[in-house]
Amino acid sequence: MIDHQTLLLIVLVAILLKLLFDRRNKEKSYLKHPPSPPTLPIIGHLHLLKPLLHQAFRDLSLQYGPLIYLKLGSTQFVVASTPPLAKEFLKTNELTYSSRKVNMAIDMVTYHNATFAFAPYDTYWKFMKKLSTTQLLGNKTIEKFTPIRTKELHEFIQILVRKSKAQESVNLTEALLRLSNNIISQMMLSIKSSGTAKQAEEIKGLIREVTRILGEFNVSDFLVFFRKLDLQGFEKRARDIHRRYDALLESVIFDRKEKRRKSKGEGCDDNDGDEKIKDFLDILLYVSEQKESEIKLTKNHVKSLILDYLTAATDTTAISVEWAIAELFNNPKVLKKAQEEVDKVTKKERLVCEADSPNLPYIHAIIKETMRLHPPIPMIMRKGIEDCVINGNMIPKGSVTCVNIWAMGRDPQIWKNPLKFKPKRFLEGEGSTIEIKGQNFEMLPFGTGRRGCPGMPLAMRELPTIIGALIQCFEWKIFGFKGEILDCGKSKINMDERPGLTVPRANNFIGVPVARLNPIPFLLV
Numbered sequence: 279m280i281d282h283q284t285l286l287l288i289v290l291v292a293i294l295l296k297l298l299f300d301r302r303n304k305e306k307s308y309l310k311h312p313p314s315p316p317t318l319p320i321i322g323h324l325h326l327l328k329p330l331l332h333q334a335f336r337d338l339s340l341q342y343g344p345l346i347y348l349k350l351g352s353t354q355f356v357v358a359s360t361p362p363l364a365k366e367f368l369k370t371n372e373l374t375y376s377s378r379k380v381n382m383a384i385d386m387v388t389y390h391n392a393t394f395a396f397a398p399y400d401t402y403w404k405f406m407k408k409l410s411t412t413q414l415l416g417n418k419t420i421e422k423f424t425p426i427r428t429k430e431l432h433e434f435i436q437i438l439v440r441k442s443k444a445q446e447s448v449n450l451t452e453a454l455l456r457l458s459n460n461i462i463s464q465m466m467l468s469i470k471s472s473g474t475a476k477q478a479e480e481i482k483g484l485i486r487e488v489t490r491i492l493g494e495f496n497v498s499d500f501l502v503f504f505r506k507l508d509l510q511g512f513e514k515r516a517r518d519i520h521r522r523y524d525a526l527l528e529s530v531i532f533d534r535k536e537k538r539r540k541s542k543g544e545g546c547d548d549n550d551g552d553e554k555i556k557d558f559l560d561i562l563l564y565v566s567e568q569k570e571s572e573i574k575l576t577k578n579h580v581k582s583l584i585l586d587y588l589t590a591a592t593d594t595t596a597i598s599v600e601w602a603i604a605e606l607f608n609n610p611k612v613l614k615k616a617q618e619e620v621d622k623v624t625k626k627e628r629l630v631c632e633a634d635s636p637n638l639p640y641i642h643a644i645i646k647e648t649m650r651l652h653p654p655i656p657m658i659m660r661k662g663i664e665d666c667v668i669n670g671n672m673i674p675k676g677s678v679t680c681v682n683i684w685a686m687g688r689d690p691q692i693w694k695n696p697l698k699f700k701p702k703r704f705l706e707g708e709g710s711t712i713e714i715k716g717q718n719f720e721m722l723p724f725g726t727g728r729r730g731c732p733g734m735p736l737a738m739r740e741l742p743t744i745i746g747a748l749i750q751c752f753e754w755k756i757f758g759f760k761g762e763i764l765d766c767g768k769s770k771i772n773m774d775e776r777p778g779l780t781v782p783r784a785n786n787f788i789g790v791p792v793a794r795l796n797p798i799p800f801l802l803v
């Protein structure tokens with residue numbers, strides 16, 4: 279039994295806490311939203327947007343300040359564009375901003391609540407994150423797949439050599455997408471896209487459609503009245519993409535299960551030891567069969583994770599290489615220095631490889647400089663799960679926070695001569711301490727914190743080697759808009775951006791590769 283004195287104490291503490299809570303809430307409700315442009319009824323600020331959202335947000339921030347509040351139809355957005363604000367949202371208040379907003383297309387394509395990349399910060403997400411970092415994208419697994427990445431890179435170089443000999447043009451944009459898609463499809467499903475491999479070709483096409491639809495602007499996501507109308511046919515398209523992807527993955531998983539069943543019947547358990555595990559699908563099926571597992575992985579979870587990885591890995595990696603090669607074409611002195619570095623490391627006796635990475639500091643600086651100006655994902659988008667006060671401003675629960683890393687990369691208050699491509703800035707003075715792993719809030723190409731990109735270690739294995747091999751073996755004759763040849767150093771290629779979930783160059787990189795050394799004797803194909 280509780281005595282009277284204790285009861286009185288409990289009641290008093292409860293009253294005190296309530297008073298305090300009410301006061302804090304009152305204080306919060308007096309707080310204002312961050313500055314905001316004038317709104318229109320119903321559509322809010324939708325009329326102020328442009329297809330390149332990060333550019334539209336940067337322009338508004340220049341007018342209204344580094345923290346702005348926007349209402350896009352019925353959805354509230356907050357845009358933050360300085361490193362201290364990025365830190366405040368993504369580190370100080372990390373738990374409030376560790377979820378993402380799910381729109382209609384994401385919900386439909388990624389198996390509703392089975393997705394990892396868009397999952398709320400909950401037990402399922404934590405389980406998948408652990409699986410991703412310790413097994414699927416852990417160093418040991420990545421290392422095991424080195425021969426696949428090397429073989430793919432060598433095949434890619436071989437194709438370019440043939441084109442170079444025949445003086446034929448290459449669509450480098452397409453070729454890079456195929457390369458990164460082949461690498462991740464093989465790591466995940468042991469399939470690759472080639473003239474005959476129908477499944478892999480279909481997956482490549484579908485992944486493109488997924489990336490496109492996730493990046494497009496769907497009016498129904500923002501205006502409540504239109505939600506049911508599907509004016510732009512988004513729901514129909516998303517349903518169709520989902521149906522085709524699902525049918526394809528069903529058949530891939532069915533074949534794999536059959537294979538696993540047979541190999542078990544023959545007394546050879548594929549998954550007993552690490553060494554025998556083949557690809558991500560094998561690992562996922564193995565985890566889904568574990569009865570003691572903390573989370574029971576369903577087939578939908580497996581299919582959704584494969585989709586998450588394929589979409590997250592393909593475009594981002596290919597786009598990064600293309601932006602780097604385009605910047606090098608426009609900056610021949612930087613290109614020459616980078617070629618010298620690669621030649622020194624390889625002694626011109628072999629093709630550059632992943633193990634060379636620690637000896638390529640200039641190439642790493644080129645990657646940082648490319649990601650400063652062209653982060654493949656231009657904004658880090660998170661959803662606030664509760665009200666939050668940032669710099670004295672009220673940020674309402676449910677609003678979408680966009681940390682505009684693209685704008686920060688071009689801000690003259692942060693970078694000297696921000697529009698100049700100058701990798702050296704990362705090799706000297708304060709710049710030499712800036713990393714891209716999420717601790718430096720002025721450079722967040724892979725995001726930061728718990729929700730930061732789990733694919734960064736894989737991407738950072740691929741990028742120096744692909745860029746290094748391309749500049750080691752080739753220079754480029756590029757065609758301008760009118761079909762004229764642009765000479766490296768004499769004319770610049772266009773660096774406009776195309777809208778989407780990721781930000782690629784607006785125009786495909788098409789040109790004739792000109793060999794600077796014959797890599798054929800070094801190729802493993």
Ligand code: HEM
Nearest residue numbers: 395590591594595598655723724725726729730731733737
């Ligand atoms: C140059 C290459 C890449 C770039 C620039 C990049 C960038 C990003 C960024 C900015 C995010 C959001 C981070 C945040 O909210 O803080 C992200 C998330 C993610 N990335 Fe990457 N990424 C790349 C490659 C990859 C690869 C190769 C994979 C997988 C194989 C991958 C898988 C993912 C996944 C699954 C997420 C969602 C994580 C979560 O929500 O918890 N990414 N990436």
